[in-house]
Amino acid sequence: MPDMRLIMLDTETTGLSPQNGDRMVEIGAIEVSHRKLHSDRTFHHYINPQRDIPETVVRIHGISNAKVKDELTFEQIADDFLEFIQGGTLVIHNAAFDLGFIMNELALFGKPGIGDVPVIDTLELARKQHPQQRNNLNALCDRYGVERGHRELHGALLDSELLAEVYLEMTGGRQFSLGTDIQAKPASSFVQVSRGARSRDEKAETATIMRRASLKVSEDDHAAHEAMLKRIHQESDGQLIWKIVD
Numbered sequence: 001m002p003d004m005r006l007i008m009l010d011t012e013t014t015g016l017s018p019q020n021g022d023r024m025v026e027i028g029a030i031e032v033s034h035r036k037l038h039s040d041r042t043f044h045h046y047i048n049p050q051r052d053i054p055e056t057v058v059r060i061h062g063i064s065n066a067k068v069k070d071e072l073t074f075e076q077i078a079d080d081f082l083e084f085i086q087g088g089t090l091v092i093h094n095a096a097f098d099l100g101f102i103m104n105e106l107a108l109f110g111k112p113g114i115g116d117v118p119v120i121d122t123l124e125l126a127r128k129q130h131p132q133q134r135n136n137l138n139a140l141c142d143r144y145g146v147e148r149g150h151r152e153l154h155g156a157l158l159d160s161e162l163l164a165e166v167y168l169e170m171t172g173g174r175q176f177s178l179g180t181d182i183q184a185k186p187a188s189s190f191v192q193v194s195r196g197a198r199s200r201d202e203k204a205e206t207a208t209i210m211r212r213a214s215l216k217v218s219e220d221d222h223a224a225h226e227a228m229l230k231r232i233h234q235e236s237d238g239q240l241i242w243k244i245v246d
Contacts, residue, residue: 006032006120007088008167010159011098012061014053018104023049024074025063027102028156029084030164032091037164043084044157046071061154075109082112089184093137093163095121100191115188122167125182129170137162144169 009029015022024047031041046063048071058064092098099119106113126135130143137159141148146165150158171182217225 004033005088006091006164006167007085008032008037008091008160008164009085009098010092010156010163011101012063012154012156013101014049014051014057016097018101021051022101023047023051024101024105025049025053025068026061026156027074027077027081028158028160030157030160031088032164032168035168037161037168039161042157042160043081045077047077048073074105075111078106078109078111082106082114085114085117089118089120090187091120091122091163091167093121093159094123095119095187096190099187103187103191115186117187118184119187119190120167120182120184121190122163122170125170137166140166140170 007029008031009027011024011028012026013022013024026046027044029043031038046068048068050073053063053065053068090099099114103114105111122140123135126140133139138148140146141162144166146162146169148162
């Protein structure tokens with residue numbers, strides 16, 4: 001556990017529900033290993049969500065339509081994201097929210113799923129350690145003495161860095177505490193990809209087959225097929241369902 005590669009991760013979105021069409025507008029992640037935050041090992045992108053960002057949401061994270069209109073789409077950064085998190089354990093505050101968006105986007109574009117990736121939810125951990133208290137990221141920063149004065153708006157990379165500091169404090173500081181009860185669970189245990197997303201994934205998997213050129217059927221083969229249908233029609237007392245035969 002002390003030497004595992006941890007990926008602190010956060011997202012910003014157009015709203016609260018990928019099932020209702022909301023999309024990601026920013027994703028940020030930073031690596032922690034050997035109880036050290038590596039500021040040179042980050043993954044960060046603003047994302048063109050291919051839809052409007054409501055003004056009420058812009059006031060929360062400051063990411064406007066104009067800011068992301070020329071940014072890459074998630075489809076264009078997905079492979080780099082999957083490569084960055086490979087072999088790591090994701091650490092997310094309120095994991096179900098961020099994973100819901102990430103898994104929906106991956107399915108939307110026919111990318112490999114992350115259902116087996118191990119995840120630690122710091123909100124679950126905080127609720128165990130500090131029951132019946134405020135456990136949002138701001139409250140945890142204040143509780144553990146993590147400086148957050150530069151956090152005027154939500155930001156995915158900044159919040160990932162704050163989360164890293166909070167996580168290290170929650171789990172014994174820079175020296176790992178063996179008494180800390182930390183359990184990573186597969187991403188699939190936090191969220192299930194929607195039926196619509198699964199359908200899009202299945203379509204992507206079969207897209208190559210569907211794009212194949214249609215087979216050429218000779219007149220002889222066509223005639224043989226018609227003759228076989230007539231025979232089935234006669235021998236089944238008119239129960240043929242593929243084609244009505246005179």
